[in-house]
Structures are given as structure tokens and as C-alpha cells.
Amino acid sequence: MxxxxxxxxxxxxxxxxxxxxxxxxxxxxxxxxxxxxxxxxxxxxxxxxxxxxxxxxVREKGYKQRFVAGDRDASDKIVIVNVQGEITNARWGFSYRRGMVDELINQLKQAEKDEYVKAIILNINSPGGPVIDADILYTKIRELGKKKIIISLLDKMAASGGYYVACAAHKIVAHPLTLTGNIGVIMDFINLQGLLEKKLGIEMGVIKSGRYKDIGSPYRSMDRNEKKMLQDLVDAAHQRFVEKVAAGRNISVVKLAPLADGRIFSGEQARQVGLVDELGTQDEAIELAKKLSGVERAKVVEYYFRPRLWDFLSGKISDYLKVKEVSSIPEPTLEYIWHPSFGR
Structure with a gap:
């Protein structure tokens, strides 16, 4: 007992x-x-x-903030948003995270809601990316620019779509040796017909519902009409690129046209032709942001997200299983991107 x-x-x-x-x-x-x-x-x-x-x-309520520079005790803030790498919403590997563009837009939304954020610096180091992804990010930045001062800081590279996004800001600061410009559109294709038929003796067949259903197929050459159709798409996207740059830089389309042939500029060259406002580094960008926003003291911060157990437990199974397919054959996608090397 x-x-x-x-x-x-x-x-x-x-x-x-x-x-x-x-x-x-x-x-x-x-x-x-x-x-x-x-x-x-x-x-x-x-x-x-x-x-x-x-x-x-909680992630939905905002990212954490990391002090970068400036006056740590100041209430006013300048936020640095890092635009690094290819501007795409695609996910690589197993990920509970959203695509890059969605992540950047979330950071911009947090800065928009924070009354203490007086300016935003876009730290851009990017060769560009798919047309739609770059345009979505550009549009959000332009909308935010109606409420906050935005400065684009061009790092090592801000080419094609990277420069496209930069033009959404009020001012652009670049290092003298930054690689920028490359205003243009590209659509990659590969033709394996000769290799398959003549070298390997393989003939590819296709059953299709219409004449142009397999346009851009790597297994056959395109005819003149098909090339014309795709060229029209590229030209339309290029025209939109030129118009966005002209509007952002306050340059006439006529004056900009000779510069919009895909050429690369250094930061110094870009400033001479009006594609960049000032030469400098992060310090100069911060001072310009303070000047335009009318603040004397500000702490400079950047957002970051540290994953927790909840992010893994609350994620959908599809988020873990959604892996970006890796193919040796480039996808036929309209892109504002500069990729001179063979490997991408």
C-alpha cells in the first residue's frame, strides 16, 4: 500500500x-x-x-534586421536590399523558401510598412534574368518609389535585367569599373539535328497538332517564318526595355536607341552617357539616400531570415519535393540577361 x-x-x-x-x-x-x-x-x-x-x-510579420553602418542609436533607418545573382523566381534544390523575386518583394513590403525607414538602397550584383521576373521586381520598386526614396547601388555587375531593375530607382550610383548596360533581350536555342542525324544516325520524329507546335525544337532547324515570329517577340520585349530605361533615366527613346544594342559599359562610361548618376560605393549611396530623404542621422540595416524548425514543419510537402529540373538543353525563354560564357 x-x-x-x-x-x-x-x-x-x-x-x-x-x-x-x-x-x-x-x-x-x-x-x-x-x-x-x-x-x-x-x-x-x-x-x-x-x-x-x-x-x-513570425516570418509573415517581417524579417530580422542586421546593423550595417551609420548611427546605431538613430531612429530613422536606411535599408539595404541585396539583389544578388540571376533575377529569377525559380527554386534550386529542396527549399522551404520562396523564389528570389518573391523574397525581395517581401523585403520591400516590410520596408514600405516601417515608418522609420526613410530610404532603400538596392545593392545590385546581377546579370539579369527572365523578362517577366525582372519586370515584376521593377514594377514593385516603382510603386514603392512613390512612398520612399530608392537608390540603386551597382556592384560588380548590373547588366541587362540587373540594369533594368536599377532604373526603377530615383538615382543610380555605380563603381567606375562596374559592368553595366547590356540593354537587350536574348532567347537561346540549340540545334542538334546535324549531330543526331549525321554523326549518330538518329532521326527524331514528332506528331504535332499544328505547324508551329514544336517551334524552337532542338531536333530540327527553324524556317524563316518561325525565326521571324520569335524575332518579333524579342523585339517587343526589347522595346519595353528601352521604354522603361528611358522613363527611369529621363532620356528620350531616340537618344537611348544607339546605346540599347546590347553593349556593355563600365560605370564611368555609363555615367558619361547618362545611364548612371554618380560614381561611388556604399558610403556615397548612403549619403545620397540621407540627402534625398532629408535625414541627418540614420542607421543602415539589412534584412535577413534565419530558418527555424517551424518553417520546415509548417511547409507543404510540395515545397520540399519541388526541385528545379536541370537540363543540358536551354529552355526557350525570353531573358534580359548577359551570359557571355558557355556555362550558365
């Missing part, structure tokens, strides 16, 4: 200890989150759900 009571007491004690540990952990998490909120300027978000309690910051 006494042994049974002892066992019951032991079980009860274990339960109490377990609950005590849970209460301590939850209390610590809540306190930590509220303390972190006090370290940020702006309204404090009080956690109300288990997800918010244990994460500290």
Missing part, C-alpha cells in the same frame, strides 16, 4: 516538474520576444500563439 502511494507521489512530482519546466520555457520565450521588441524601433508585437511564442518573430 505504501509502495503504491510512493509511486503515485513520484508520478505526481514528475508531472509537476514537467509543467514547471514548460512554464519556465514559455515565460522565457515570451520575455525574450518582448525584450527583442524593445530593441527595435516601432510598435512591439506581443506573441499570442504557440508559433509566435517559440519563434520570437
Amino acid at each position: 505504501y509502495e503504491k502511494k510512493g509511486e503515485d507521489m513520484a508520478k505526481l512530482t514528475k508531472k509537476r516538474i514537467a509543467w514547471l519546466i514548460i512554464i519556465i520555457i514559455v515565460g522565457f520565450a515570451v520575455g525574450l520576444n518582448m525584450w527583442k521588441g524593445k530593441q527595435r524601433t516601432g510598435p512591439v508585437h506581443i506573441p499570442r500563439t504557440p508559433k509566435e511564442i517559440f519563434e520570437g518573430e
